[in-house]
Amino acid sequence: MKDLIVFGAGDLGKHIVYNIDMFEVEYNILGFMDEDANKVGWELCGLPILGIDYLQSNKAENLCMVIAISSPSAKEAISKKLELYNIEFPNFISPHCWLSKGVKLGQGILIYPNSTVDFETEIGDFVTINAGCTIGHNVTIGRFSTIAPGVNLAGFTELGEKVNMGIGCCSIQKIKVGNSSIIGGQAMLIKDIESGKTVAGVPAKIIK
Numbered sequence: 212m213k214d215l216i217v218f219g220a221g222d223l224g225k226h227i228v229y230n231i232d233m234f235e236v237e238y239n240i241l242g243f244m245d246e247d248a249n250k251v252g253w254e255l256c257g258l259p260i261l262g263i264d265y266l267q268s269n270k271a272e273n274l275c276m277v278i279a280i281s282s283p284s285a286k287e288a289i290s291k292k293l294e295l296y297n298i299e300f301p302n303f304i305s306p307h308c309w310l311s312k313g314v315k316l317g318q319g320i321l322i323y324p325n326s327t328v329d330f331e332t333e334i335g336d337f338v339t340i341n342a343g344c345t346i347g348h349n350v351t352i353g354r355f356s357t358i359a360p361g362v363n364l365a366g367f368t369e370l371g372e373k374v375n376m377g378i379g380c381c382s383i384q385k386i387k388v389g390n391s392s393i394i395g396g397q398a399m400l401i402k403d404i405e406s407g408k409t410v411a412g413v414p415a416k417i418i419k
C-alpha cells in the first residue's frame with residue numbers, strides 16, 4: 212500500500228482524512244503536511260502534522276500526496292514547491308460521480324460525490340470539483356481552479372487557471388472566464404469574464 216500525505220492541516224484536509232473511504236482508495240496515511248510553523252509538530256485527527264523539511268530528510272519514494280487547500284493561488288504555490296520532489300499526485304474521484312468517456316484529466320484532481328462531467332471535457336491539474344456539480348460537455352477547467360458545491364457549467368464553458376467558482380453558480384454555454392477570476396455564490400454567467408475580476412449576481416456583474 213502506498214504512503215499518503217495530506218497537504219493542508221485545515222478543514223479540507225481534515226475532511227479528506229475523515230472521509231477517505233468516500234473515494235474508495237486505500238493508502239497508508241502518514242499524516243498532514245503544512246507550511247504553517249504554528250501547526251507543524253502538533254497532531255490533527257490523531258495524525259502528525261509534518262513540515263516540508265520532512266521531504267528533505269525522508270526519501271519520497273512511492274509517496275503520494277493530496278493537496279487539500281481550496282485557495283487556487285495557494286494550491287499553485289504549494290505545487291511549485293513540491294515539484295522539487297518525486298511525489299505522485301493521484302486523482303481522488305468519488306465513485307458516486309459520473310464521468311463520461313472522453314473526459315481528459317490531469318493530476319491531483321479531487322471530485323466529490325454526485326458530480327457529473329460530460330464528454331470531451333478537460334480538467335487541469337489540481338482542480339477541485341465539490342459535491343453535486345454538473346460540468347457539461349466540451350468544458351475546459353484550467354489548473355488549480357476550485358469549484359464549490361452545486362455549480363452548473365453549460366457546454367463549451369472555458370475556465371482559465373486559478374478560477375474560484377462560488378457555491379451554486381452557473382454558466383450558459385460558451386462562456387469564457389479569465390485566469391484568477393472569482394465568481395460569487397449563486398452568480399449566473401451570461402457574458403465572458405476578464406481575468407482577475409470578481410463578479411456576483413444574476414446576471415453576474417463585476418463587483419471588484
Ligand SMILES: CC(C)(COP(=O)(O)OP(=O)(O)OC[C@H]1O[C@@H](n2cnc3c(N)ncnc32)[C@H](O)[C@@H]1OP(=O)(O)O)[C@@H](O)C(=O)NCCC(=O)NCCS
Nearest residue numbers: 359360376377378393394395396397409410411412418419
Ligand atoms: C463574491 C464574493 C467572493 C465577494 O466577496 P468580497 O470580495 O468579500 O465582497 P463583499 O462581501 O465585500 O461584497 C461586495 C458587494 O457584493 C455583494 N455580494 C457579495 N457576494 C455576493 C453574491 N454572492 N451575490 C450577490 N451579491 C454579492 C455584497 O452584498 C456587497 O454589496 P454592496 O457593496 O452593495 O454592499 C463572496 O461574497 C462570495 O459569494 N463567495 C463565494 C464563497 C463560496 O461559495 N464558498 C463556497 C465554500 S464551499
